[in-house]
Amino acid sequence: MQTLKIVVTGPFASGKTELIQSVSEIDVVSTERRISQEAERIKQQTTVAMDFGRITIDDELILYLFGTPGQRRFDFMWEILSEGMLGFVVLVDSTRPETFREARRILDTFRSYSPVPYIVAANKQDLSDAWPPEDLRIVLHVEPGVKVVPCVATSRESVKEVLLELLYSILELVDEE
Amino acid sequence: MALKGRLEDFGITQLLNLINLARKTGTLYLEGAQKNSYLCFREGKLIYAALEGVDDSLPVILQRANVFTAEQVRMIQTNMAGRTDRDVAQVLITSGRLQQQVVVKSVRDAILDLVYQIFSWHEGQFRFEPSKLPVQGKITTSIALENVIMEGSRRVKEWERLQDELPDLDIPLKFAERPTTPLRDVNLSVEEWRVISFVSPSNTIRQIAQFNNMSELQIRKIVYSLLQAGLVEIIRPPRPTTTPTGGRQVPEGMPQPTAAQMQRPAVKRGIVQKLISRIREL
Numbered sequence: 001m002q003t004l005k006i007v008v009t010g011p012f013a014s015g016k017t018e019l020i021q022s023v024s025e026i027d028v029v030s031t032e033r034r035i036s037q038e039a040e041r042i043k044q045q046t047t048v049a050m051d052f053g054r055i056t057i058d059d060e061l062i063l064y065l066f067g068t069p070g071q072r073r074f075d076f077m078w079e080i081l082s083e084g085m086l087g088f089v090v091l092v093d094s095t096r097p098e099t100f101r102e103a104r105r106i107l108d109t110f111r112s113y114s115p116v117p118y119i120v121a122a123n124k125q126d127l128s129d130a131w132p133p134e135d136l137r138i139v140l141h142v143e144p145g146v147k148v149v150p151c152v153a154t155s156r157e158s159v160k161e162v163l164l165e166l167l168y169s170i171l172e173l174v175d176e177e
Numbered sequence: 178m179a180l181k182g183r184l185e186d187f188g189i190t191q192l193l194n195l196i197n198l199a200r201k202t203g204t205l206y207l208e209g210a211q212k213n214s215y216l217c218f219r220e221g222k223l224i225y226a227a228l229e230g231v232d233d234s235l236p237v238i239l240q241r242a243n244v245f246t247a248e249q250v251r252m253i254q255t256n257m258a259g260r261t262d263r264d265v266a267q268v269l270i271t272s273g274r275l276q277q278q279v280v281v282k283s284v285r286d287a288i289l290d291l292v293y294q295i296f297s298w299h300e301g302q303f304r305f306e307p308s309k310l311p312v313q314g315k316i317t318t319s320i321a322l323e324n325v326i327m328e329g330s331r332r333v334k335e336w337e338r339l340q341d342e343l344p345d346l347d348i349p350l351k352f353a354e355r356p357t358t359p360l361r362d363v364n365l366s367v368e369e370w371r372v373i374s375f376v377s378p379s380n381t382i383r384q385i386a387q388f389n390n391m392s393e394l395q396i397r398k399i400v401y402s403l404l405q406a407g408l409v410e411i412i413r414p415p416r417p418t419t420t421p422t423g424g425r426q427v428p429e430g431m432p433q434p435t436a437a438q439m440q441r442p443a444v445k446r447g448i449v450q451k452l453i454s455r456i457r458e459l
Contacts, residue, residue: 002448004444004448004452009195023456023459048379054459055455055456057451057452058451058455061448061451061452063452063455086444097180097181097182097186097187098182098185098186098187100186100187101186125327129179131179131180134199135195135199138194138195138198138199139195140185156459160456160459163456164453166458167449167452167453168453170444170449171446171449171450171453172447174444174445174449175446
């Protein structure tokens, strides 16, 4: 049995757990805890270790989706989670510019871990105050060859598109070698 | 789709950079801690700016640029009441009282002066309204943002240094009892003379700026140079100030790459295609 891994990362409360839940065939194994810090009371629960979703490809191949904890004090987990990943998705809440700086930090950190393909998913594009993906590309300093795609993490079709775009990027890299 | 947020999270420099790179057309509305402002852009270039409390009518801009006297401005305003700036400029240029280049330069300088003031705003709200350009009847210009961003950033640094040196503008100045510079060697600019003429224990630095229609940056620069030259001294209040302005925090640096660089897992084309097919089916 071969297993492959894609990591979903992004700032606190950017929608990583929702994204994984939208496509996982199992209930997401999530280590959610009650929020303790006042500053992070934007949602009731948060991921303290990781989310873990699964998509069975065939009898011999399984794709795992790992979500990283969004809170800074758990960022020691990032490098562990990124080990052996096929690629990663940086999920950004397009309606919260106060998280863009953090998103950039996360993006740079993951990029330094491994030279794997990645894409940026601009979440909550269904909301009127969402920043457009092309503007997020500029503010996050995403290189021209990297995709910044619109996303609604609660929509299975939208999340499928995000994963497919990442896989197309991986395929392009495989073809180049 | 309106871009909006807080200046604390997304600063003026970043906003202008975004507007420049995305070649946006529209208006950036800013709600600062004390004033509101709006900046208009066409295809990523600055074309107009307005700041609450600053008269942006053409005659007043020309007065600030020392093109017209206050009396001349009053006459223009009386004779051409209700006319737009474009109409006023048209009449003045046609009648030979003003050259077009002077209008263009004065408007451009006024817009830049205003934008550079806004660079010092570190808190407040912003909102970008695409395609909205409230410049009807106004004289617009077209200013590339690259240099504005660079100059604005430089001024912010200078501003921060001056704020550290001269944190409080609500204090008066007095002439130094023993000037460190021999008075016969002193060469003052017109602006410095204008400040000097108001130096008195009864006038605060802020009041001197208001009398001379100077921005905070201008007055700080002049007072700082006069203090450095030893010509004037600050009259310290009886109680020490309790809220000194500290330096701003240095922005966060880029994260350091980790020593343990991992390798991309070997994956075959067929496997990636399997993943793609499966996800399409979901």
